[in-house]
Amino acid sequence: MIEVRGLTKRYGDKVxxxxxxxxxxxxxxxxxxxxxxxxxxxxxxxxxxxxxADAGTVIVDGRQYRDLAYPMREVGALLDAKAVHGGRSAxxxxxCLAQTNxxxxxxxxxxxxxxxxxxxxxxxxxxxxxxxxxxxxxxxTMLGDPQVxxxxxxxxxxxxxxxxxxxxxxxxxxxxxxxxxxxxHLMSEMExxxxxxxxIGRGKLIADCTMAEFIARSSGAAVRVRTPSPDxxxxxxxxxxxxxxxxxxxxxxxxxMPADMVGDIAFEQGIRLHELSVMRASLEEAYMEVTxxxxxxxxxxxxxxxxxxxxx
Amino acid sequence: xxxxxxxxxxxxxxxxxLPPATGRAGxxxxxRSEFTKLRxxxxxxxxxxxxxxxxxxxxxxxGFGIASNLHNNPWNKAGTxxxxxxxxxxxxxxxxxxxxxxAMVITSEYSTGMIRTSLxxxxxxxxxxAAKLIVFGTVTLIVxxxxxxxxxxxGQAAMSGSGVSASLFHSVTIPRGVNMxxxxxxxxxxxxxxxxxxxxIVISPSTVLTAIVGTALFVTVVAxxxxxxxxxxxxxxxxxxxxxxxxxxxxIIIQILPDTWRWDIMRFFPDAxxxxxxxxIGQTNDHLWSAWPQFGVTLIYAAVFLTVxxxxxxxxxx
Numbered sequence: 001m002i003e004v005r006g007l008t009k010r011y012g013d014k015v016x017x018x019x020x021x022x023x024x025x026x027x028x029x030x031x032x033x034x035x036x037x038x039x040x041x042x043x044x045x046x047x048x049x050x051x052x053a054d055a056g057t058v059i060v061d062g063r064q065y066r067d068l069a070y071p072m073r074e075v076g077a078l079l080d081a082k083a084v085h086g087g088r089s090a091x092x093x094x095x096c097l098a099q100t101n102x103x104x105x106x107x108x109x110x111x112x113x114x115x116x117x118x119x120x121x122x123x124x125x126x127x128x129x130x131x132x133x134x135x136x137x138x139x140x141t142m143l144g145d146p147q148v149x150x151x152x153x154x155x156x157x158x159x160x161x162x163x164x165x166x167x168x169x170x171x172x173x174x175x176x177x178x179x180x181x182x183x184x185h186l187m188s189e190m191e192x193x194x195x196x197x198x199x200i201g202r203g204k205l206i207a208d209c210t211m212a213e214f215i216a217r218s219s220g221a222a223v224r225v226r227t228p229s230p231d232x233x234x235x236x237x238x239x240x241x242x243x244x245x246x247x248x249x250x251x252x253x254x255x256x257m258p259a260d261m262v263g264d265i266a267f268e269q270g271i272r273l274h275e276l277s278v279m280r281a282s283l284e285e286a287y288m289e290v291t292x293x294x295x296x297x298x299x300x301x302x303x304x305x306x307x308x309x310x311x312x
Numbered sequence: 313x314x315x316x317x318x319x320x321x322x323x324x325x326x327x328x329x330l331p332p333a334t335g336r337a338g339x340x341x342x343x344r345s346e347f348t349k350l351r352x353x354x355x356x357x358x359x360x361x362x363x364x365x366x367x368x369x370x371x372x373x374x375g376f377g378i379a380s381n382l383h384n385n386p387w388n389k390a391g392t393x394x395x396x397x398x399x400x401x402x403x404x405x406x407x408x409x410x411x412x413x414x415a416m417v418i419t420s421e422y423s424t425g426m427i428r429t430s431l432x433x434x435x436x437x438x439x440x441x442a443a444k445l446i447v448f449g450t451v452t453l454i455v456x457x458x459x460x461x462x463x464x465x466x467g468q469a470a471m472s473g474s475g476v477s478a479s480l481f482h483s484v485t486i487p488r489g490v491n492m493x494x495x496x497x498x499x500x501x502x503x504x505x506x507x508x509x510x511x512x513i514v515i516s517p518s519t520v521l522t523a524i525v526g527t528a529l530f531v532t533v534v535a536x537x538x539x540x541x542x543x544x545x546x547x548x549x550x551x552x553x554x555x556x557x558x559x560x561x562x563x564i565i566i567q568i569l570p571d572t573w574r575w576d577i578m579r580f581f582p583d584a585x586x587x588x589x590x591x592x593i594g595q596t597n598d599h600l601w602s603a604w605p606q607f608g609v610t611l612i613y614a615a616v617f618l619t620v621x622x623x624x625x626x627x628x629x630x
Contacts, residue, residue: 049435050428051629066435069336077432083425085353092352099345100434101337103330110327140429145330 001026002047002148002181007056009042009203016042018203020056024181026147029174031194031211032183035291039203040183041079044152048077060148072101076141077150081133086126090117090136093125098143111139131162138169149173151182155189167193187284201291211283218286223254223262226275236269237262251275342434342443350417350447359413363406364459370401371463375470382474387507390490395478395520395592398467399527402460403586407534407559410452414538415551417448418621422546427630437626445539445618452535453528460528464520478592480524484515486593519592526589526603533607533614534559537582540617543625558613559583575599579606582613 002024009017017039024030034040045051047058049065058065061074068074084093094108112118115135120128125136134154141149151170155163170193174180184190190197190211197214199207207214215221225244227233230252237244242256254262259278266273350356374397382389421427434440464480471477476486487509495503537558542551563583566574578584578599585606588597600606 045428045629048432050431052627066437068435070333071337071435072433073330073333079428079432080425083428085349085420085424085426087353087355088349089352092348096345096348096352097429097433099348100341100430102335102341107327107330114327140433142327145327 001061001179003057003059004043004047005057005059007043007046007058008054009039009046009051010054016203017046017053017200020200020203020205022198022205022208024148024179024198025196026179027174027177028195029170029180029182029193030196030198031190032181032198032200033185033187033190033287033291034183034200034206036185038200038291040200041152042203043200044077044079044150044181044183047150048075048079050079070101070144072097072103072144072146074144074146075148075150076144076146078134078137078141078154079150079152081130081137084125084133084136087124089122090125090128090139091121093136094140094143097140101144103143107143111142114142115139130157131159134158134162134166138166146178148179149181151180153183153185155184155186163189187282187287191283199287199290206290214290215281215283215286218281218289221255221281222279223257223259224251224275224277224279225254225262225266225273226251227266227271227273229271232269233266233271236265236271240265253279337434337436339439339443342439343447345434346440346443346447347451350451353420355416355420356413359409359416360455363409363455364462366409367402367406367459367463368466370405371398371467372470374398374401375467378476379471379474382476386475387490387492387505387509389474389476390487390509391513391593392476392486393591393593394468394471394474394476394484394486395464395515395523396590397471398464398478399460399523399590402463403527403531403590406456406459407531407586408556410456410531410535411538411555411559412552414448414452414535415542415555416548417444418539418542419546419548419551423548431630438622441543441622441625445536448539449532449536453532456528456531456535457525460524460531464524478515478520480517480520482517485512486515487511488513513593515592522603523590523592526607527586530586530589530607530610533610534582534586536614537610537617540614540619540621543621544617580609582610585610 004023005021007017007020008015020039020043032040032043042051046053047060047065060068065071065075088096090112091108094111095105098105098107109118112121115138117132117135117139120132125133128136154166158166167189170180170182174195182194194211196210197207198205199214207217224247225233230246230250233252234244237254237257240257240261242254242262244252244254247253259276263273263276378392378394378397382392421430430440431437468477468479476484478484488511490507490509493506495501495505497503534555538551538555541554542548545551545554559582562581563578566578566581579601584600585603588595588600588603588606591603595602601609
């Protein structure tokens with residue numbers, strides 16, 4: 001369990017994180033989204049005490065991170081897979097980390113097996129591919145068998161096999177009841193893995209909600225209707241408070257009301273329908289909409305969410 | 313890619329349960345970790361090998377050189393400090409080599425990014441810094457003592473038979489000064505000069521032991537100065553350049569100053585101790601303090617750099 005309260009960090013004149021507050025719930029994959037430079041990595045560094053906050057607090061399992069008795073038993077964090085001494089072997093890298101937390105040496109071999117690096121354990125890590133480095137970093141996070149795992153852009157630069165491996169790992173970890181906090185800007189990836197979302201832009205919180213809620217807020221959610229009399233339906237929908245636009249293929253996209261209501265209106269008006277389908281917005285569409293203008297979003301989203309959300 | 317996991321398959325999260333946690337992560341674990349770090353990179357071995365080879369090798373060459381010189385010019389035996397001749401490469405060149413290791417112990421963490429991984433595993437930074445300092449200081453002291461003794465013995469072996477070689481086991485008496493006269497047959501003849509020695513210096517084993525150990529301590533403290541500068545500057549080249557500036561360039565600049573100035577200030581610089589600690593034939597420079605007070609000056613430099621380094625290590629963003 002991680003509680004972030006009023007976190008603020010400035011680098012010179014630039015405000016990286018501004019009055020950020022959120023909580024990370026146990027037993028879920030929480031996706032941490034935002035454009036490049038939004039402050040995702042900075043927030044993670046502040047949680048771990050690598051950078052010092054100008055204001056605000058981070059509480060991990062009831063304490064500040066640096067006061068945890070055995071930090072590696074509580075939190076496993078991988079911020080940068082290349083943040084290792086390349087001249088050191090994978091085995092010795094993990095050994096020197098395990099020793100800081102009085103973890104048994106036998107643990108090193110176990111986590112190397114877990115990530116499939118046993119064969120290269122004695123090789124210096126400077127020769128590792130990005131995928132192997134990523135596995136080494138994940139092995140390090142598992143040394144202390146922590147309940148909380150944090151990954152910063154774990155699939156960045158990985159090949160499809162590596163991406164699949166990470167995705168399955170995160171699901172497996174969450175399936176065991178662990179807390180997984182993972183940042184990414186790859187929306188399709190997040191859509192597959194995350195249950196909960198924290199979205200930030202320009203260092204400020206934009207959204208803290210479930211994946212379903214977040215997507216439902218998007219104006220991409222609509223009801224597609226195909227009818228021989230589009231003009232008649234357009235007027236009828238508008239009369240009931242919905243909006244409709246004509247799509248490229250001549251069908252109507254109705255927003256602001258659920259599909260069953262659109263069907264009822266058509267029935268009442270005696271309009272024949274050839275198609276009535278719900279269009280679910282993708283996370284990517286929802287995200288693009290939300291982060292297009294991070295500052296203006298707040299007001300718009302709060303009012304828009306109620307009407308659009310009910311339609312999906 | 314050499315892996316034992318089938319492509320993309322879900323990893324089996326079968327890890328044996330950890331023993332229950334008692335106490336908290338502290339200095340003992342951090343020391344074990346820092347020792348693993350130090351012994352698991354090649355640069356450690358290269359640097360120590362370079363220190364040893366240069367110090368011992370030059371001591372041997374100097375020993376043969378002195379033996380040859382004294383064979384041809386026996387009057388030069390007067391005032392020859394045989395022990396210092398074997399230690400001079402160690403403290404002049406060796407301090408520079410070990411300083412590279414001292415700086416890199418800390419700067420390599422920043423240049424590789426490892427510091428972020430290290431401080432995530434062990435966020436109590438004062439403990440990490442102390443563990444690093446203890447491990448590096450201990451290893452350096454042991455290596456320096458071995459190098460100092462070996463340099464001495466090898467240098468003296470090369471000098472044996474010259475009549476001036478110092479010893480750790482018995483006192484050695486050498487002439488204090490020499491009176492030279494023109495050769496018999498006049499100043500222009502080719503005959504050997506006539507000389508006779510004046511006075512004696514008795515070099516006791518304890519004096520020699522103090523020089524060997526003191527020089528090793530001096531080199532160790534210079535390495536700690538490099539460690540402190542590494543923590544302050546966090547950049548390998550910058551830290552090494554600073555050590556060279558402090559230990560080598562500054563003394564040269566001081567040499568250029570008018571005598572009256574430099575005699576007043578040279579004792580306040582950290583390099584001076586090496587020259588007086590390695591002396592076995594009595595104080596040779598009136599403008600420096602005696603060995604241990606002069607060593608105290610070097611210690612103060614180390615203490616200041618290490619303290620500032622510790623403060624910045626804890627206070628700055630990693």
